[in-house]
Amino acid sequence: MSKRAQQRRKKRLKRIQEQASLSPEAVNDEGQPPSKKAPRRKLTEDAWMSWRTGLLLNGLVSLALALFVGWQVFPVGGLKEAVRWGLIAGLSIWVVFFLTLRFTLWIRRSELNR
Numbered sequence: 001m002s003k004r005a006q007q008r009r010k011k012r013l014k015r016i017q018e019q020a021s022l023s024p025e026a027v028n029d030e031g032q033p034p035s036k037k038a039p040r041r042k043l044t045e046d047a048w049m050s051w052r053t054g055l056l057l058n059g060l061v062s063l064a065l066a067l068f069v070g071w072q073v074f075p076v077g078g079l080k081e082a083v084r085w086g087l088i089a090g091l092s093i094w095v096v097f098f099l100t101l102r103f104t105l106w107i108r109r110s111e112l113n114r
Contacts, residue, residue: 058093062090062094067086073085
């Protein structure tokens with residue numbers, strides 16, 4: 001083993017020993033004592049997308065699905081059937097959205113009333 005490799009090995013072993021000597025309670029992820037540690041937020045605490053962006057995205061997806069389904073049905077069923085199935089497909093996205101919203105509000109009602 002070369003001298004340079006021995007020095008690197010010693011440095012690596014020293015670093016491993018230093019990390020092992022630190023207890024997890026003594027230092028947090030940022031290297032600060034626990035008293036200065038900021039409180040962690042839950043993943044479900046804040047929305048990851050704004051309400052406006054979510055509604056816009058939901059509207060675009062439902063419109064795209066309605067147009068796609070209508071386009072697929074038109075050659076077989078005619079205009080009336082294409083519009084009907086397009087509306088059913090587009091509105092089904094909104095039904096699922098509002099059912100999920102209601103369910104989420106029902107589950108988190110105790111958290112929201114605090």
